Amino acid sequence: MREILELLERDSSLSHDTIATMLGLPVEEVSARIAEWEASGVIRRYKAVVNWEAVDDAIAREKVVAFIDVSVAPARGVGFDDVALRISRFDEVTSVHLVSGGHDLRCTVVGRDIRAVSDFVSQRLSTIDRVMSTATHFVLKTHKRDGDVFAEPEPDHRLRVTP
Amino acid sequence: MKPLNEVIAACPPSGIRRFFDIAAEMDDVISLGVGEPDFVTPWRIREAGIYALEHGYTTYTSNAGLPALRMLICSDLQQRYSAEYEWDTECLITTGVSEGLDLALRVLLNPGDEVIVPEPCYVAYEPCVAFAGGTTVRVPTRWEDRFTVDVDVVAAAITPRTKAILIGSPANPTGAVQPRETLQALARLAEKHDLYLISDEIYDRLTYNGSHTCLGAIPEARDRTIVLGGFSKAQAMTGWRVGWICAPQAIAELCVRVHQYTMLCAPHVSQLAAVEALTSAETDVSEMVADYDRRRRVFVKGLREIGLECPEPDGAFYAFPSIRSSGLDSETFAERLLKEQGVAVVPGNVFGPSGEGHVRCSYATALPQLETAVDRMAAFLQNL
Ligand SMILES: Cc1ncc(COP(=O)(O)O)c(C=O)c1O
Numbered sequence: 321m322r323e324i325l326e327l328l329e330r331d332s333s334l335s336h337d338t339i340a341t342m343l344g345l346p347v348e349e350v351s352a353r354i355a356e357w358e359a360s361g362v363i364r365r366y367k368a369v370v371n372w373e374a375v376d377d378a379i380a381r382e383k384v385v386a387f388i389d390v391s392v393a394p395a396r397g398v399g400f401d402d403v404a405l406r407i408s409r410f411d412e413v414t415s416v417h418l419v420s421g422g423h424d425l426r427c428t429v430v431g432r433d434i435r436a437v438s439d440f441v442s443q444r445l446s447t448i449d450r451v452m453s454t455a456t457h458f459v460l461k462t463h464k465r466d467g468d469v470f471a472e473p474e475p476d477h478r479l480r481v482t483p
Numbered sequence: 484m485k486p487l488n489e490v491i492a493a494c495p496p497s498g499i500r501r502f503f504d505i506a507a508e509m510d511d512v513i514s515l516g517v518g519e520p521d522f523v524t525p526w527r528i529r530e531a532g533i534y535a536l537e538h539g540y541t542t543y544t545s546n547a548g549l550p551a552l553r554m555l556i557c558s559d560l561q562q563r564y565s566a567e568y569e570w571d572t573e574c575l576i577t578t579g580v581s582e583g584l585d586l587a588l589r590v591l592l593n594p595g596d597e598v599i600v601p602e603p604c605y606v607a608y609e610p611c612v613a614f615a616g617g618t619t620v621r622v623p624t625r626w627e628d629r630f631t632v633d634v635d636v637v638a639a640a641i642t643p644r645t646k647a648i649l650i651g652s653p654a655n656p657t658g659a660v661q662p663r664e665t666l667q668a669l670a671r672l673a674e675k676h677d678l679y680l681i682s683d684e685i686y687d688r689l690t691y692n693g694s695h696t697c698l699g700a701i702p703e704a705r706d707r708t709i710v711l712g713g714f715s716k717a718q719a720m721t722g723w724r725v726g727w728i729c730a731p732q733a734i735a736e737l738c739v740r741v742h743q744y745t746m747l748c749a750p751h752v753s754q755l756a757a758v759e760a761l762t763s764a765e766t767d768v769s770e771m772v773a774d775y776d777r778r779r780r781v782f783v784k785g786l787r788e789i790g791l792e793c794p795e796p797d798g799a800f801y802a803f804p805s806i807r808s809s810g811l812d813s814e815t816f817a818e819r820l821l822k823e824q825g826v827a828v829v830p831g832n833v834f835g836p837s838g839e840g841h842v843r844c845s846y847a848t849a850l851p852q853l854e855t856a857v858d859r860m861a862a863f864l865q866n867l
Contacts, residue, residue, distance in 0.1 A: 327777075338850075341784050342777035474523070481503040481516035481827055483606045483655075 324353060325362075330467075332366040371470045373462065385430050385459040386437050389423035393450040400424055403450055412440050423455065434458065494610050498833030502817060506827045513856045515844040516827040518655060520719040520800070522847075524756070525767035528718065531759035535752045542751055546743040548576025548727075549754045555761040556712070556727050564687075564697035566710070568729040575739050576749045576757075578724040580685045581607065582742070583711040586728060587681050588615035588649075590737040591709075596646035598681075601632045602835025603803075605655045605683065617646070623837040626805060629794045630659035634668040641676050648673060650698075651683035653690055653798025656834045656843035660797040663696045670704035680708040685726070686799040688717035688768060691776045693797070699729060706731050709738075716799070717768050718760045723753040775800050775846065778853055782846045785857035789864060800847040803831065807840045809867055817842055823866070824859040 323343055327334055336354065340347035357363040372383050392403045400418055404425055408416045415428040427445075431437035438456070446454055462470055486492070499516075506512050523529070547553065553570040560566040568574050577583040584607060592598070594616040600608050602621045609619045622640050624630045637648065648669060652661040673680050682698035699710040713726025726749075728738050742748075760768075779796065786793045786804045793804035806816045813830035820826050820842075831838030846853060 323773075338781060341781045344780060476521065478514075478517050478519055478521070479503060480506040480512060480514040481499055481829065482518045483497065483499055 321353060324350060369466060369468050382432060383430060384434055384437050387457045388427045388429055388441055389455040390425040390427060391452040392424045393452055403448060406448055410444065490613055494613055497606050499606065499829055502827060502829060505821055509825060512825045512827055513852050514827040515848060515856055516829050517845050517847060519721040520716065520847050521849060522719040522771055524719050525764050528756050528759050528764055532752050532756040535755040540751050540755055544748045544751050544754060546748055547739050548749055552576055552754050552758050555758060559761060560697060564700045566697040566700035572732045573735045574727060574729050575735060575742060576754055577726045577728055578746055578749045579715060579726040580683060580711045580713045582746060583726050583728045584611050586738045586741050587709040588612055589741055590734060591647050591679050592617040595644060597642060597644045599637055599640050599645060599648045601650060603656055603831060603838035604835055605651055606833060608649055621835060626794050630657040631661055632665050634665065634672060638672055645678055647679040647681055649681040653686040655799055656801050657803045658796025658799045658801045660690055666696050666698055667701055670701045673707055674703045680704055682708055682710050684710055684712045686716050687712060689772060689775060689800060690798040691779060709734055714757050714760055718764060723756055725749050725753040725757045778846045778850055782853045789857060789861040800845055802844045802846060803841050805840055806842055809864060813839055813842055820863050824863045826856050826859050
């Protein structure tokens with residue numbers, strides 16, 4: 321069953337039929353499992369991995385990503401959870417992790433330009449109660465994300481017919 | 484001028500070559516004609532190769548190959564298949580199974596000796612037997628038996644000149660895996676008639692229904708068997724040219740004797756990459772095997788749905804469907820399929836007469852391409 325999830329995580333466009341054939345399972349069983357996972361939230365949604373830097377449209381391409389490290393004063397009973405949740409609710413924020421090390425939360429923020437991201441950090445993030453400090457790292461270039469390397473794929477170097 | 488070597492001059496060029504020439508000229512070809520993985524070598528292995536180059540491992544190694552690599556190969560054979568070989572006296576590193584096959588035949592054969600070869604089989608077997616001065620005696624296998632070897636048919640082919648039996652399992656081009664009982668029966672037959680066995684086990688890791696039997700692990704076979712293996716298929720290392728021979732000491736010694744003069748040693752960098760392959764690439768290998776298995780299921784189902792009967796291929800990465808329902812012979816089928824629909828397959832008759840009526844399709848190809856290939860084959864069959 322774990323294999324179904326692994327296949328979908330790699331390619332969510334696979335049909336239930338193909339998955340069933342690949343794994344030698346009845347298609348009804350595959351569909352039932354997937355429906356269960358969708359209902360219970362194990363499968364959150366299906367999406368495409370987009371390399372925005374390769375999009376041939378200057379406006380669409382214009383996107384700034386930054387990692388923001390946030391130090392938070394923990395509170396009795398909730399620790400960092402309430403602050404993490406408040407940050408998570410902003411649409412500009414695409415990921416939030418509690419991490420070990422010098423800071424407490426590591427967030428990813430996406431904006432139209434540097435200005436938009438800085439404004440968000442100074443006006444929205446830093447002003448949340450118990451946020452003590454932030455450190456912003458703008459992304460200059462993405463080489464790999466979520467298992468996808470964004471370098472030009474190598475062509476198939478094999479000869480077309482070999483023994 | 485004086486005539487060139489008559490054995491070599493008499494050896495026909497590979498039937499695969501012609502299809503390569505046609506396919507190379509065309510655009511938009513989906514090739515199911517490739518006998519090698521579509522994966523590139525796993526990065527950790529390539530990285531080890533880069534490290535080896537960077538640090539100047541650009542020299543010869545000992546003739547038999549790096550001790551570390553031979554130790555790893557022998558312990559792998561022991562753990563996986565319970566086959567026991569001494570790394571220092573019974574194992575040598577070759578430039579692929581290709582060289583291993585050549586060495587094995589040269590060491591075994593005297594002029595006129597016969598080698599029994601079940602076919603359809605890998606294209607190099609028969610020429611290599613001839614180059615080593617021997618004569619191939621083909622024995623057919625039938626798709627009704629899923630290309631397993633009929634030991635009675637082999638027995639009937641034995642003559643006083645028979646020196647060895649050469650088998651490849653899992654097999655190129657049929658994907659057939661010989662059952663353990665068949666190998667045991669062959670071993671008993673070899674013992675009875677005092678024959679050697681050459682076992683090409685290059686696809687050992689690529690089995691999908693049950694596991695591989697190493698011929699060297701069968702007691703009756705052990706002392707008369709040469710096992711050939713390598714890294715080209717499971718580790719996706721075709722271009723590195725590295726493989727191995729495991730055989731009883733007397734045979735292994737003579738293999739090293741030829742190898743030391745004709746090859747000197749396998750490439751040092753490739754041997755180090757192979758060390759990495761055996762020490763840390765197990766996860767990569769099992770992921771690739773799982774991937775082949777999934778594509779195999781999708782592809783075989785697709786072939787059957789468009790009306791091509793396809794015996795279940797249990798190993799390697801080839802399907803060998805029957806194309807008799809098309810009314811065409813293998814060559815015509817393959818040539819027209821390529822020209823009319825841009826799908827390259829290899830006609831089954833190039834692998835031996837029993838391959839007639841079949842084509843070899845490699846499913847070491849990305850899934851969307853396999854699906855398109857099946858669609859195009861369906862269109863081809865419909866337009867016949
Ligand atoms: C059955 C068989 N044996 C041997 C070889 C050659 O292997 P290597 O790359 O190790 O020389 C191949 C390659 O296609 C093969 O299919």
